[in-house]
Amino acid sequence: MQARPNKKDFSQWYDYVIYNADLIDIRYGVKGTVVYKPEAMDIIDSLYSLFESKLKERGHKKYLFPLFINYSSFKKEADHIKGFEEEVFMVNRAGGKDLEEPLIIRPTSETAFYPMFSIWIKSYRDLPMKTYQSVAVYRYETKATRPLFRGREFLWIETHNVFPSEEEAKRHVEEDISMMSEQLKDLGIPYLIVKREPFDRFPGADESYAYDAIMPNGEVLQVATTHYLGQNFTKPFEVKYLDQDGSYRIPYSTTLGIGITRILAAIISVHGDDYGLYIPPQLSSVKGIIVPILYGSSGDEVKKYMQHVIENAKPYVFIPDTGEETPGEKFYRSELYGFPLRIEVGRKEVENSTVTVYRRDTRKKVVVNLKDLKVKLDEIIEDMKKNLKNKSESLKDIPEAKNREEVLKLLKQHPIIKMDFCGRAECAMDLKKATEGYEVRGELVEAKEKAGERCAWCGEKALRKVIVAKSF
Protein backbone atom coordinates (compact mmCIF):
# COMPACT_ATOMS: atom_id res chain seq x y z
CA MET A 1 0.00 0.00 0.00
CA GLN A 2 1.19 3.46 -0.93
CA ALA A 3 2.34 5.63 1.98
CA ARG A 4 0.06 8.61 2.54
CA PRO A 5 1.50 12.08 2.92
CA ASN A 6 1.31 13.50 6.42
CA LYS A 7 -1.35 16.20 6.84
CA LYS A 8 1.35 18.53 8.16
CA ASP A 9 2.56 18.81 4.57
CA PHE A 10 -0.82 20.25 3.69
CA SER A 11 -0.42 20.89 -0.04
CA GLN A 12 0.91 17.44 -0.71
CA TRP A 13 -1.69 15.83 1.55
CA TYR A 14 -4.54 17.77 -0.04
CA ASP A 15 -3.55 16.87 -3.60
CA TYR A 16 -3.16 13.26 -2.55
CA VAL A 17 -6.58 12.90 -0.89
CA ILE A 18 -8.68 14.74 -3.46
CA TYR A 19 -7.18 12.61 -6.20
CA ASN A 20 -6.91 9.23 -4.44
CA ALA A 21 -10.24 9.46 -2.65
CA ASP A 22 -11.79 9.86 -6.09
CA LEU A 23 -13.27 13.30 -5.47
CA ILE A 24 -12.15 15.15 -8.57
CA ASP A 25 -9.98 14.82 -11.64
CA ILE A 26 -7.73 17.73 -12.53
CA ARG A 27 -6.74 16.43 -15.97
CA TYR A 28 -9.61 17.99 -17.92
CA GLY A 29 -7.21 20.45 -19.48
CA VAL A 30 -9.00 23.80 -19.08
CA LYS A 31 -7.12 25.88 -16.54
CA GLY A 32 -8.95 26.50 -13.28
CA THR A 33 -11.59 23.82 -13.89
CA VAL A 34 -11.98 20.25 -12.58
CA VAL A 35 -14.20 17.24 -13.20
CA TYR A 36 -16.25 16.36 -10.14
CA LYS A 37 -16.44 12.59 -9.60
CA PRO A 38 -19.17 10.58 -7.84
CA GLU A 39 -17.59 10.72 -4.36
CA ALA A 40 -17.48 14.52 -4.55
CA MET A 41 -20.93 14.77 -6.13
CA ASP A 42 -22.42 12.79 -3.26
CA ILE A 43 -21.17 15.43 -0.79
CA ILE A 44 -22.02 18.32 -3.12
CA ASP A 45 -25.59 17.05 -3.57
CA SER A 46 -25.96 16.78 0.21
CA LEU A 47 -24.63 20.31 0.68
CA TYR A 48 -27.03 21.67 -1.92
CA SER A 49 -30.04 19.96 -0.39
CA LEU A 50 -29.01 21.05 3.11
CA PHE A 51 -28.72 24.74 2.21
CA GLU A 52 -31.64 24.74 -0.22
CA SER A 53 -33.97 23.28 2.39
CA LYS A 54 -32.93 26.02 4.84
CA LEU A 55 -33.59 28.69 2.20
CA LYS A 56 -36.98 27.18 1.33
CA GLU A 57 -37.91 27.21 5.02
CA ARG A 58 -37.23 30.96 4.91
CA GLY A 59 -39.52 31.45 1.94
CA HIS A 60 -36.98 31.53 -0.88
CA LYS A 61 -38.20 30.24 -4.26
CA LYS A 62 -35.90 28.43 -6.66
CA TYR A 63 -35.18 29.78 -10.14
CA LEU A 64 -32.84 28.90 -12.97
CA PHE A 65 -31.54 31.78 -15.03
CA PRO A 66 -29.58 31.57 -18.30
CA LEU A 67 -25.79 31.38 -18.19
CA PHE A 68 -25.58 34.39 -20.55
CA ILE A 69 -26.15 37.99 -19.54
CA ASN A 70 -26.59 40.83 -22.03
CA TYR A 71 -23.62 43.16 -21.94
CA SER A 72 -25.96 46.18 -21.78
CA SER A 73 -27.55 44.75 -18.65
CA PHE A 74 -24.21 43.83 -17.13
CA LYS A 75 -22.86 47.39 -17.35
CA LYS A 76 -25.89 49.08 -15.79
CA GLU A 77 -24.52 49.28 -12.26
CA ALA A 78 -21.27 51.29 -12.44
CA ASP A 79 -19.39 49.86 -9.43
CA HIS A 80 -20.47 46.35 -10.27
CA ILE A 81 -18.98 46.40 -13.74
CA LYS A 82 -15.82 48.12 -12.49
CA GLY A 83 -15.38 45.33 -9.95
CA PHE A 84 -15.97 42.47 -12.35
CA GLU A 85 -14.76 43.77 -15.73
CA GLU A 86 -11.32 42.16 -15.43
CA GLU A 87 -12.80 38.86 -14.30
CA VAL A 88 -15.56 38.11 -16.77
CA PHE A 89 -15.61 35.72 -19.68
CA MET A 90 -17.26 37.32 -22.68
CA VAL A 91 -18.68 35.65 -25.77
CA ASN A 92 -17.96 37.78 -28.82
CA ARG A 93 -18.57 35.34 -31.65
CA ALA A 94 -21.30 32.89 -32.54
CA GLY A 95 -22.55 31.33 -35.73
CA GLY A 96 -19.24 32.22 -37.36
CA LYS A 97 -19.83 35.96 -36.93
CA ASP A 98 -19.00 38.66 -34.42
CA LEU A 99 -21.97 39.35 -32.19
CA GLU A 100 -23.48 42.81 -32.29
CA GLU A 101 -23.65 42.82 -28.53
CA PRO A 102 -21.31 40.52 -26.61
CA LEU A 103 -22.72 38.10 -24.02
CA ILE A 104 -21.35 37.87 -20.51
CA ILE A 105 -20.95 34.47 -18.88
CA ARG A 106 -22.33 35.00 -15.39
CA PRO A 107 -19.67 35.77 -12.75
CA THR A 108 -22.65 36.34 -10.37
CA SER A 109 -26.24 36.98 -11.40
CA GLU A 110 -27.49 40.34 -10.11
CA THR A 111 -27.54 41.72 -13.65
CA ALA A 112 -29.50 38.66 -14.79
CA PHE A 113 -32.14 38.81 -12.05
CA TYR A 114 -32.81 42.55 -11.85
CA PRO A 115 -34.13 43.08 -15.41
CA MET A 116 -36.68 40.36 -14.60
CA PHE A 117 -37.43 41.82 -11.16
CA SER A 118 -38.37 45.07 -12.93
CA ILE A 119 -40.96 43.10 -14.92
CA TRP A 120 -42.24 40.91 -12.09
CA ILE A 121 -42.43 43.42 -9.25
CA LYS A 122 -45.41 45.75 -9.63
CA SER A 123 -47.00 46.27 -6.26
CA TYR A 124 -46.30 45.95 -2.56
CA ARG A 125 -48.11 42.61 -2.78
CA ASP A 126 -45.21 41.20 -4.82
CA LEU A 127 -42.79 41.87 -1.96
CA PRO A 128 -40.71 40.55 -0.38
CA MET A 129 -39.44 38.55 -3.32
CA LYS A 130 -36.92 35.98 -2.12
CA THR A 131 -35.24 33.89 -4.79
CA TYR A 132 -32.22 31.67 -5.31
CA GLN A 133 -30.52 29.55 -7.91
CA SER A 134 -27.96 26.74 -7.62
CA VAL A 135 -25.48 27.07 -10.46
CA ALA A 136 -21.85 27.32 -11.50
CA VAL A 137 -20.35 30.78 -12.00
CA TYR A 138 -17.28 31.76 -13.98
CA ARG A 139 -14.53 34.22 -13.17
CA TYR A 140 -11.23 34.67 -14.91
CA GLU A 141 -9.12 34.04 -11.84
CA THR A 142 -5.54 35.18 -12.35
CA LYS A 143 -4.13 34.16 -8.94
CA ALA A 144 -2.73 30.65 -8.61
CA THR A 145 -5.62 28.20 -8.62
CA ARG A 146 -6.03 25.25 -6.27
CA PRO A 147 -8.77 22.69 -6.90
CA LEU A 148 -11.96 23.56 -4.96
CA PHE A 149 -10.26 26.51 -3.22
CA ARG A 150 -9.88 28.85 -6.15
CA GLY A 151 -10.88 28.16 -9.71
CA ARG A 152 -12.37 29.77 -12.78
CA GLU A 153 -15.58 27.80 -12.44
CA PHE A 154 -17.19 27.21 -9.09
CA LEU A 155 -20.45 25.85 -7.74
CA TRP A 156 -22.60 27.95 -5.51
CA ILE A 157 -26.04 29.03 -4.42
CA GLU A 158 -26.92 32.67 -4.95
CA THR A 159 -29.97 34.31 -3.43
CA HIS A 160 -31.39 37.58 -4.79
CA ASN A 161 -33.98 39.25 -2.64
CA VAL A 162 -36.08 42.40 -2.84
CA PHE A 163 -37.79 44.07 0.12
CA PRO A 164 -40.14 47.03 0.44
CA SER A 165 -38.01 48.69 3.14
CA GLU A 166 -34.44 49.07 4.30
CA GLU A 167 -35.37 47.55 7.70
CA GLU A 168 -36.76 44.38 6.14
CA ALA A 169 -33.73 44.00 3.89
CA LYS A 170 -31.38 44.42 6.86
CA ARG A 171 -33.38 41.96 8.93
CA HIS A 172 -32.94 39.46 6.13
CA VAL A 173 -29.17 39.99 6.28
CA GLU A 174 -29.29 39.16 9.99
CA GLU A 175 -31.25 36.00 9.24
CA ASP A 176 -28.61 35.02 6.67
CA ILE A 177 -25.95 35.43 9.32
CA SER A 178 -27.72 33.22 11.84
CA MET A 179 -28.58 30.58 9.21
CA MET A 180 -24.99 30.41 7.97
CA SER A 181 -23.46 30.31 11.43
CA GLU A 182 -25.79 27.47 12.44
CA GLN A 183 -24.95 25.50 9.30
CA LEU A 184 -21.18 25.99 9.56
CA LYS A 185 -21.37 24.90 13.19
CA ASP A 186 -23.28 21.74 12.26
CA LEU A 187 -20.67 20.94 9.62
CA GLY A 188 -17.91 21.30 12.19
CA ILE A 189 -16.19 24.14 10.35
CA PRO A 190 -14.58 26.76 12.62
CA TYR A 191 -15.43 30.19 11.24
CA LEU A 192 -15.45 33.94 11.75
CA ILE A 193 -18.19 36.20 10.46
CA VAL A 194 -16.82 39.62 9.63
CA LYS A 195 -18.17 42.83 8.21
CA ARG A 196 -15.78 43.66 5.39
CA GLU A 197 -14.10 47.04 5.28
CA PRO A 198 -15.67 49.53 2.82
CA PHE A 199 -12.68 49.17 0.43
CA ASP A 200 -13.20 45.42 0.42
CA ARG A 201 -16.93 45.25 -0.33
CA PHE A 202 -18.66 43.38 -3.10
CA PRO A 203 -18.87 45.70 -6.13
CA GLY A 204 -22.22 47.45 -5.79
CA ALA A 205 -22.86 46.62 -2.13
CA ASP A 206 -23.46 49.03 0.78
CA GLU A 207 -22.45 46.40 3.33
CA SER A 208 -20.65 43.09 2.87
CA TYR A 209 -20.50 40.27 5.40
CA ALA A 210 -18.16 37.37 4.92
CA TYR A 211 -18.10 33.88 6.37
CA ASP A 212 -14.42 33.01 6.74
CA ALA A 213 -13.70 29.36 7.50
CA ILE A 214 -10.60 28.84 9.63
CA MET A 215 -8.32 26.25 8.11
CA PRO A 216 -6.05 23.93 10.13
CA ASN A 217 -3.00 26.17 9.58
CA GLY A 218 -4.92 29.22 10.80
CA GLU A 219 -5.39 30.75 7.36
CA VAL A 220 -8.94 31.72 6.47
CA LEU A 221 -11.06 30.79 3.48
CA GLN A 222 -14.08 32.88 2.52
CA VAL A 223 -16.84 30.30 1.98
CA ALA A 224 -19.86 32.58 1.69
CA THR A 225 -20.88 36.25 1.67
CA THR A 226 -24.03 38.24 2.34
CA HIS A 227 -24.41 41.70 0.86
CA TYR A 228 -26.83 44.48 1.66
CA LEU A 229 -27.27 46.21 -1.69
CA GLY A 230 -29.49 49.12 -0.66
CA GLN A 231 -31.08 50.54 -3.82
CA ASN A 232 -27.86 50.20 -5.84
CA PHE A 233 -29.37 47.59 -8.15
CA THR A 234 -33.09 48.32 -7.91
CA LYS A 235 -32.55 51.96 -9.00
CA PRO A 236 -30.56 51.49 -12.23
CA PHE A 237 -32.71 48.49 -13.18
CA GLU A 238 -35.86 50.50 -12.52
CA VAL A 239 -37.41 48.07 -10.09
CA LYS A 240 -40.29 49.88 -8.39
CA TYR A 241 -43.53 49.02 -6.70
CA LEU A 242 -46.86 50.67 -6.10
CA ASP A 243 -47.31 51.08 -2.36
CA GLN A 244 -50.56 50.94 -0.43
CA ASP A 245 -50.82 54.74 -0.42
CA GLY A 246 -50.75 54.82 -4.22
CA SER A 247 -47.19 56.10 -4.62
CA TYR A 248 -44.31 54.38 -6.40
CA ARG A 249 -41.32 53.36 -4.31
CA ILE A 250 -37.91 51.87 -4.99
CA PRO A 251 -37.31 48.65 -3.03
CA TYR A 252 -34.13 47.48 -1.26
CA SER A 253 -32.25 44.31 -1.97
CA THR A 254 -29.80 41.72 -0.62
CA THR A 255 -27.85 38.74 -1.87
CA LEU A 256 -26.21 35.71 -0.29
CA GLY A 257 -23.62 33.60 -2.08
CA ILE A 258 -22.89 30.17 -0.62
CA GLY A 259 -19.70 28.72 -2.07
CA ILE A 260 -20.45 25.01 -2.29
CA THR A 261 -17.06 24.04 -3.71
CA ARG A 262 -15.28 26.10 -1.05
CA ILE A 263 -17.33 24.54 1.73
CA LEU A 264 -16.29 21.16 0.34
CA ALA A 265 -12.64 22.33 0.38
CA ALA A 266 -13.08 23.43 4.01
CA ILE A 267 -14.65 20.09 5.00
CA ILE A 268 -11.78 18.17 3.40
CA SER A 269 -9.15 20.39 5.01
CA VAL A 270 -10.65 20.68 8.49
CA HIS A 271 -11.83 17.10 9.02
CA GLY A 272 -9.23 15.12 7.11
CA ASP A 273 -6.29 13.52 8.89
CA ASP A 274 -3.24 11.41 8.14
CA TYR A 275 -5.57 8.52 7.24
CA GLY A 276 -7.57 10.47 4.67
CA LEU A 277 -10.94 12.20 4.58
CA TYR A 278 -13.71 12.32 7.10
CA ILE A 279 -17.12 13.09 5.61
CA PRO A 280 -19.60 14.33 8.24
CA PRO A 281 -22.38 11.70 8.52
CA GLN A 282 -25.13 14.12 7.44
CA LEU A 283 -23.31 14.64 4.12
CA SER A 284 -22.68 11.00 3.25
CA SER A 285 -25.62 9.20 1.64
CA VAL A 286 -23.71 5.94 2.17
CA LYS A 287 -22.73 5.67 5.82
CA GLY A 288 -20.00 3.16 5.14
CA ILE A 289 -19.00 -0.27 3.88
CA ILE A 290 -19.55 -3.66 5.45
CA VAL A 291 -16.38 -5.73 5.47
CA PRO A 292 -16.67 -9.52 5.78
CA ILE A 293 -13.82 -11.12 7.69
CA LEU A 294 -13.62 -14.65 6.44
CA TYR A 295 -11.85 -17.60 8.03
CA GLY A 296 -11.80 -20.99 6.38
CA SER A 297 -15.29 -22.28 5.64
CA SER A 298 -17.25 -19.53 7.41
CA GLY A 299 -17.58 -17.58 4.14
CA ASP A 300 -21.15 -18.42 3.10
CA GLU A 301 -22.47 -17.99 6.61
CA VAL A 302 -20.83 -14.56 6.97
CA LYS A 303 -22.12 -13.40 3.60
CA LYS A 304 -25.66 -14.52 4.50
CA TYR A 305 -25.37 -12.71 7.83
CA MET A 306 -24.36 -9.50 6.02
CA GLN A 307 -27.85 -9.37 4.47
CA HIS A 308 -29.34 -9.26 7.99
CA VAL A 309 -26.91 -6.49 8.86
CA ILE A 310 -28.00 -4.43 5.83
CA GLU A 311 -31.66 -4.92 6.82
CA ASN A 312 -31.12 -4.06 10.48
CA ALA A 313 -29.09 -0.92 9.68
CA LYS A 314 -31.93 0.63 7.63
CA PRO A 315 -32.60 3.47 6.91
CA TYR A 316 -28.82 3.90 7.02
CA VAL A 317 -27.16 2.66 3.86
CA PHE A 318 -24.11 0.40 4.06
CA ILE A 319 -22.50 -1.18 1.02
CA PRO A 320 -21.12 -4.70 1.37
CA ASP A 321 -17.53 -4.84 0.17
CA THR A 322 -17.04 -8.43 -0.95
CA GLY A 323 -14.12 -7.72 -3.27
CA GLU A 324 -10.97 -9.81 -3.27
CA GLU A 325 -8.81 -7.39 -1.29
CA THR A 326 -7.85 -8.24 2.29
CA PRO A 327 -9.91 -6.67 5.11
CA GLY A 328 -6.85 -4.52 5.89
CA GLU A 329 -6.83 -3.10 2.38
CA LYS A 330 -10.57 -2.40 2.60
CA PHE A 331 -10.18 -0.64 5.95
CA TYR A 332 -7.38 1.45 4.51
CA ARG A 333 -9.48 2.56 1.55
CA SER A 334 -12.64 3.24 3.54
CA GLU A 335 -10.63 5.53 5.83
CA LEU A 336 -9.10 7.32 2.86
CA TYR A 337 -12.58 7.89 1.37
CA GLY A 338 -13.79 9.16 4.73
CA PHE A 339 -16.96 7.11 5.17
CA PRO A 340 -18.25 8.08 8.61
CA LEU A 341 -18.69 4.46 9.70
CA ARG A 342 -17.66 0.92 8.85
CA ILE A 343 -19.19 -2.38 9.89
CA GLU A 344 -17.08 -5.50 10.30
CA VAL A 345 -18.61 -8.96 10.30
CA GLY A 346 -16.70 -12.19 10.98
CA ARG A 347 -17.29 -15.61 12.49
CA LYS A 348 -17.43 -14.22 16.00
CA GLU A 349 -20.09 -11.68 15.08
CA VAL A 350 -22.19 -14.38 13.39
CA GLU A 351 -21.97 -16.65 16.46
CA ASN A 352 -22.90 -13.88 18.91
CA SER A 353 -25.43 -12.09 16.68
CA THR A 354 -23.40 -8.87 16.88
CA VAL A 355 -21.55 -6.51 14.54
CA THR A 356 -18.44 -4.42 15.07
CA VAL A 357 -18.97 -0.76 14.23
CA TYR A 358 -15.98 1.48 13.53
CA ARG A 359 -16.20 5.27 13.79
CA ARG A 360 -14.08 7.31 11.43
CA ASP A 361 -13.97 10.40 13.66
CA THR A 362 -12.63 8.76 16.82
CA ARG A 363 -11.17 5.71 15.02
CA LYS A 364 -12.70 3.52 17.75
CA LYS A 365 -14.62 0.27 17.47
CA VAL A 366 -17.70 -0.81 19.38
CA VAL A 367 -19.50 -4.18 19.39
CA VAL A 368 -23.27 -3.88 18.95
CA ASN A 369 -26.07 -6.46 19.11
CA LEU A 370 -27.56 -6.96 15.69
CA LYS A 371 -31.10 -6.37 16.94
CA ASP A 372 -30.09 -3.00 18.44
CA LEU A 373 -28.11 -1.90 15.39
CA LYS A 374 -30.43 0.86 14.15
CA VAL A 375 -30.81 2.41 17.61
CA LYS A 376 -27.06 2.25 18.24
CA LEU A 377 -26.33 3.83 14.85
CA ASP A 378 -28.74 6.66 15.74
CA GLU A 379 -26.78 7.22 18.95
CA ILE A 380 -23.36 7.03 17.31
CA ILE A 381 -24.33 9.44 14.52
CA GLU A 382 -25.81 11.88 17.04
CA ASP A 383 -22.55 11.74 18.96
CA MET A 384 -20.55 12.31 15.77
CA LYS A 385 -22.64 15.40 15.04
CA LYS A 386 -22.03 16.66 18.56
CA ASN A 387 -18.28 16.23 18.07
CA LEU A 388 -18.49 18.25 14.87
CA LYS A 389 -20.19 21.12 16.69
CA ASN A 390 -17.51 21.09 19.37
CA LYS A 391 -14.84 21.21 16.70
CA SER A 392 -16.44 24.28 15.18
CA GLU A 393 -16.47 26.08 18.50
CA SER A 394 -12.89 25.23 19.36
CA LEU A 395 -11.61 28.68 18.47
CA LYS A 396 -9.77 30.15 21.43
CA ASP A 397 -9.56 33.82 22.32
CA ILE A 398 -8.03 35.91 19.58
CA PRO A 399 -5.04 37.90 20.89
CA GLU A 400 -4.99 41.64 20.33
CA ALA A 401 -2.07 43.76 19.15
CA LYS A 402 -1.81 47.34 20.43
CA ASN A 403 0.87 48.71 18.11
CA ARG A 404 2.98 47.90 15.07
CA GLU A 405 5.61 45.93 16.98
CA GLU A 406 2.97 43.83 18.68
CA VAL A 407 1.28 43.15 15.34
CA LEU A 408 4.54 41.84 13.93
CA LYS A 409 5.37 39.89 17.09
CA LEU A 410 1.93 38.35 17.60
CA LEU A 411 1.55 37.29 13.97
CA LYS A 412 4.65 35.15 14.42
CA GLN A 413 2.84 33.19 17.18
CA HIS A 414 -0.84 33.39 16.17
CA PRO A 415 -2.29 33.10 12.69
CA ILE A 416 -5.29 35.29 13.59
CA ILE A 417 -5.12 38.48 15.66
CA LYS A 418 -7.27 41.54 16.21
CA MET A 419 -6.34 45.21 16.36
CA ASP A 420 -7.79 48.72 16.28
CA PHE A 421 -7.94 49.98 12.72
CA CYS A 422 -8.27 53.34 10.97
CA GLY A 423 -10.38 52.06 8.07
CA ARG A 424 -7.96 53.23 5.36
CA ALA A 425 -7.23 51.00 2.36
CA GLU A 426 -3.63 52.28 2.17
CA CYS A 427 -3.01 51.27 5.77
CA ALA A 428 -4.33 47.74 5.14
CA MET A 429 -2.18 47.52 2.01
CA ASP A 430 0.89 48.66 3.91
CA LEU A 431 0.22 46.07 6.63
CA LYS A 432 -0.18 43.35 4.01
CA LYS A 433 3.13 44.26 2.41
CA ALA A 434 5.04 44.46 5.69
CA THR A 435 3.65 41.16 7.01
CA GLU A 436 3.95 39.24 3.74
CA GLY A 437 0.30 38.70 3.12
CA TYR A 438 -1.72 39.30 6.29
CA GLU A 439 -5.00 41.04 5.51
CA VAL A 440 -7.50 43.18 7.37
CA ARG A 441 -10.52 40.86 7.12
CA GLY A 442 -13.04 43.13 8.83
CA GLU A 443 -14.95 43.61 12.05
CA LEU A 444 -16.29 40.58 13.94
CA VAL A 445 -20.08 40.53 13.63
CA GLU A 446 -21.03 38.25 16.49
CA ALA A 447 -18.81 39.82 19.14
CA LYS A 448 -18.72 43.49 18.24
CA GLU A 449 -16.11 45.25 20.37
CA LYS A 450 -15.50 48.94 20.84
CA ALA A 451 -12.43 50.32 19.14
CA GLY A 452 -9.63 52.02 21.05
CA GLU A 453 -8.15 55.44 20.24
CA ARG A 454 -5.52 54.75 17.59
CA CYS A 455 -4.98 52.40 14.67
CA ALA A 456 -2.47 49.81 15.88
CA TRP A 457 -0.71 49.86 12.52
CA CYS A 458 -0.49 53.52 11.47
CA GLY A 459 -1.41 55.44 14.62
CA GLU A 460 -4.25 57.42 13.06
CA LYS A 461 -7.71 57.63 14.63
CA ALA A 462 -9.19 54.15 14.99
CA LEU A 463 -12.71 53.42 13.73
CA ARG A 464 -13.14 49.72 14.46
CA LYS A 465 -11.54 46.65 15.90
CA VAL A 466 -10.73 44.27 13.05
CA ILE A 467 -9.50 40.75 12.45
CA VAL A 468 -6.13 40.30 10.75
CA ALA A 469 -5.42 36.96 9.09
CA LYS A 470 -3.95 35.37 5.99
CA SER A 471 -6.34 34.07 3.39
CA PHE A 472 -6.06 31.01 1.16
Ligand SMILES: [Zn+2]
Ligand atom coordinates in the same frame (compact mmCIF):
# COMPACT_ATOMS: atom_id res chain seq x y z
ZN1 LIG B 1 -4.23 52.56 10.06
